[in-house]
Amino acid sequence: MNPEGTMNTTIVRAACPHDCPDTCALLVTVKDGVATQVHGDPDHPTTAGALCTKVARYTERTYHPDRLLHPMKRIGKKGEGKFVRISWDEALDTIAARLKAIAVRDPRAILPYSYAGTMGLVQGESMAARFFHRLGASLLDRTICASAGGAGYKYTIGARIGTDIEQFQNARLILIWGGNPIASNLHLWMRVQEAKRRGAKLIAIDPYRSLTADKCHQHIALMPGTDAALALGMMHVLIREDLIDYDYIARHTLGFEALKERVQEWPPERVAQVCGITTQEIEQLAREYGATARRGEGAVIRLNYGLQRVHGGGMAVRNIACLPALVGAWRHAAGGVQLSVSDSFPKNSQALQRPDLMPAGRAPRTINMSTIGNDLLREASPEFGPKIEALVVYNANPLAVAPESPKVAQGFAREDLFTVVLEHFQTDTADFADILLPATTQLEHVDVHAAYGHHYMMANNAAIAPLGEARPNTEIFRLLAARMGFDEPCFAESDDAIAAQAFDSRNVRAIHFDWDALKQKGWQKLNMPEAPFADGGFPTPSGKCEFYSERMKADGFDPLPSYIPPHESVASSPELGKPYPLAMISPPARNFLNSTFVNVKSLRDTEGEPHLDIHPADAAVRGIHDGDRVRIHNERGSFVMKARVTDKARPGLVVGLSIWWKKLASDGKNANEVTSQRLTDMGRGPTFYDVLVQVEKA
Ligand SMILES: Nc1nc2c(c(=O)[nH]1)N[C@H]1C(S)=C(S)[C@@H](COP(=O)(O)OP(=O)(O)OC[C@H]3O[C@@H](n4cnc5c(=O)[nH]c(N)nc54)[C@H](O)[C@@H]3O)O[C@H]1N2
Ligand SMILES: Nc1nc2c(c(=O)[nH]1)N[C@H]1C(S)=C(S)[C@@H](COP(=O)(O)OP(=O)(O)OC[C@H]3O[C@@H](n4cnc5c(=O)[nH]c(N)nc54)[C@H](O)[C@@H]3O)O[C@H]1N2
Ligand SMILES: [Mo]
Secondary structure (H helix, E strand, C coil): CCCCCCCCCEEEECCCCCCCCCCEEEEEEEEECCCEEECCCCCCCCCCCCCCCCCHHHHHCCCCCCCCCCCCCECCCCCCEEECCCCHHHHHHHEEEHHHHHHHHHHHHHEEEEECCCCCCCCCCHHHHHHHHHHHHCECCCCCCCHHHHHHHHHHHCCCCCHHHHHHHHHEEEEEEECCHHHCHHHHHHHHHHHHCCCCCCEEEECCCCHHHHHCCCCECCCCCCCHHHHHHHHHHHCCCCCCHHHHHHEEEEEEEHHCCCCCCHHHHHHHHHCCCCCHHHHHHHHHHHHHHHHCCCCEEEECHHHHHHCCCHHHHHHHHHHHHHHCCHHHCCCCECCCCHHCCCCCCHHHCHHCCCCCCCCEEEEEHHHHHHHHCCCCCCCCCCCCCCCEEEECCCCHCCHHHHHHHHHHCCCEEEEEEEEECCCHHHCCCCCCEEEECHHHEEEEEEECCCCCEEECCCCCCCCCCCEEEEEEEHHEEEEEEEEHHHCCCCCHHHHHHCCCCCHHHHHHHHHHHHHCCCCEEEECCCCCCCCCCCCCEEEEEECCCCHHHHCCCCCCCCCCCCCCCCCCCCCHHHCCCCCCCCEECCEEECCCCCCCCHHHHHHCCCEEEEEEHHHHHHCCCCCCCCEECCCEEEEEEEEEEEHHHHHCEECCCCCCCCCHHCCCCHHCCCCCCCCCCCCCCCCCCEEEEEEEEE
């Protein structure tokens, strides 16, 4: 209350920190120091005043009774989740002492483990990265989400730059390929719907009739992991039927003649066989796509990451990224393809993360986050380097999200492993911590954001004071750095000082970047051309869209578009297909954000309990009825879900929307019990959707 006895109400400009393409502009209502509501900023063009159901409930998460509010140390067994409160001094002294003792022997035995719990450039990888670089810790290869597709896209296009979301309403044909924007990219979906109202046709390409596929005019339900073949088939038909743009091809592409020869091998009949769809679907798709571009109308592909979580995921994205150049779709601002636009932002990673602080003279060791299960169980060896002795986890929940969870849990349970977890909540991973530290949420700290689904630099002002004794990630690493004796000036920088270095304002795209101004306004659009490749200018070595890639050849890949079958499918691994005949995918649930929000009761209640969608034919032969509890299993493990018998899952496929907290499931397990640690063709990514299982009544 102010002296007059009325409430002090302010509106604070913030940004949504979550791993989602939309990176919304938020307006936080604060009454007497308490955040009471979070709204989408109506003035920010892509947020347009709308928020998803999760972030609309942000205050429920922030003030959740289970928030971690003070440091704790473990008293029970690893994984049991029993802790007692300790002081910050005791926590930091303990951590510094343990890390110092290990670093004296070999700092590479220490591993940071983080991902995108927050996408903030400050609370993500700034002070933390500086700390681990200076320490000489192992580097983490952050592959768990998008590295396969990113690699495939870059071979073809050069960088993750693509069609502006603000153009999608102007398209006439929209292919939603391996994505479910109603759940995972709501603000793109709003524009896609506007395009639909204006007469656009929407086609979903997805093994599952997702919420989005259900709302499209057409749904092509191919088998998981076969998209590369579909793109080859489309190119075959486009070239055969002369639906291509010779002028664009001649001026802005490389390797057309070789591509033409390659796609001869992929007539629709072969593609139909591989993908489990009809030749008509392939021909009609190619014809509509080619004809739309030929008419000079926007033919756009929203390509998402769902399709690259399989063995050939990198190649699939690479092939699809060839399509717009072949038909000249890039000429139209509402044509082309958007996978991610993250490379549009001139991020100043050097200043934020200071890789120059790494000790000279010894090559760093890199650990792939997607194989953490195996790597925690490895002994020291000349190839591997030292055994992992300490793990510092922040912005991530590997126990729930990393593949082959039984191995991950076994690794985290090692008695000789020292584990620190920085968290908001006592997650599945936190249960394994030796020291558990309370971190602030987005409402309690400062940050600056790039996006991967729009072109705005975003500011996040702190709306409220930290709850309890929670501290920002940056502050925790600042204090640890002091205890380790790191005295470089960068370890004393404030969060505002770090944010002010986030973008390179000498770069023409971020020429307007000024941290103080951004904090005031909340957002600022990058200076980007309306149609990024209308006149070519691809950021590849040749400056062209590379149908043929010399770099791929040098990296040991087929330099032309090809098809790499799944590690596990009935067709590609018939031996495995006998005991485990069903393909399983576990894509995002609408009410969760990966494993974040699973502990918010209202959202969990909306999602129901963990369920598995199975086709009526597959259910019938197993005697499974709707609502039965079923056990899903393979050689790696098993877990239980409630069956939903529905033709949303195509025959041969089961779908378990994810990612549940293991401890909030009836059997303490989730879909990652059965996923594998095998990697993608490119980018060393995980293959979450490349899994064979059997399902039976529990
Ligand atoms: N609500 C919500 N939003 C999210 C997330 C979340 O967990 N919940 N996660 C965020 C994160 S981290 C990411 S990376 C993004 C994007 O995450 P994506 O992985 O792109 O997820 P979705 O948009 O759900 O789209 C995945 C779709 O791909 C389909 N799919 C699976 N395998 C294949 C395949 O082999 N081929 C094809 N064509 N389709 C396939 C699935 O059935 C699903 O409908 O979403 C972000 N947004
Ligand atoms: N089976 C299956 N597994 C998957 C996927 C799938 O589709 N299926 N998707 C994969 C994908 S695309 C991704 S991106 C990964 C996601 O994996 P993660 O990046 O690990 O994502 P989350 O599960 O959301 O966990 C993030 C954690 O960070 C915490 N956090 C948030 N902000 C802060 C902060 O400021 N400080 C600290 N210290 N902590 C914070 C949150 O509380 C949360 O527990 O999962 C992958 N795993
Ligand atoms: Mo992701």
